[in-house]
Every structure is written in C-alpha cells, then in structure tokens.
Amino acid sequence: xxxxxxxxxxxxxxxxxxxxxxxxxxxxxxxxxxxxxxxxxxxxxxxxxxxxxxxxxxxxxxxxxxxxxxxx
Numbered sequence: 001x002x003x004x005x006x007x008x009x010x011x012x013x014x015x016x017x018x019x020x021x022x023x024x025x026x027x028x029x030x031x032x033x034x035x036x037x038x039x040x041x042x043x044x045x046x047x048x049x050x051x052x053x054x055x056x057x058x059x060x061x062x063x064x065x066x067x068x069x070x071x072x
Contacts, residue, residue: 004058011062018057018068029054032070 004013020030034051053070060066 006060006063006065007067008065009060009063011060013058013060013067016057016059018055031055 005011006013018030020028031052031054033045033047038046040046051072053072056069056071058067058069
C-alpha cells in the first residue's frame with residue numbers, strides 16, 4: 001500500500017499498525033473480523049471460521065489522523 005496525502009489536511013501519511021497487547025500479554029497486529037461480535041465465556045468473543053484480516057494503519061504526520069485498511 002502506498003503512502004498518500006491525508007484526506008483531512010493533505011499532510012503526508014506514513015504506514016504503520018495498531019499493536020494489540022491484550023491477549024495473554026503477547027503483542028500482535030490488530031485484526032478485522034467478519035460479522036457481529038458474539039460473546040464467549042472463555043475467549044471474550046467467538047471467532048470460529050470467520051474471515052480475518054490484519055489491519056494496516058496510516059498516520060498523518062501533520063494532524064495525527066489515522067486511516068485503517070484490512071485488505072485480504
């Protein structure tokens with residue numbers, strides 16, 4: 001994915017990611033999960049065989065705006 005201009009202020013967008021450190025203290029890239037969340041007593045939410053995509057995030061160096069993508 002290429003770096004582009006910020007849709008809010010036209011500043012320069014830089015690629016990055018959002019770190020998810022909540023699962024047992026292990027660091028991981030956050031993911032988009034298909035569907036509506038269903039509660040699970042053991043894991044918080046049921047995931048099953050739903051589609052999952054790592055989230056790519058871009059941040060504007062001028063205003064701090066974040067834009068997320070979950071390409072498959």
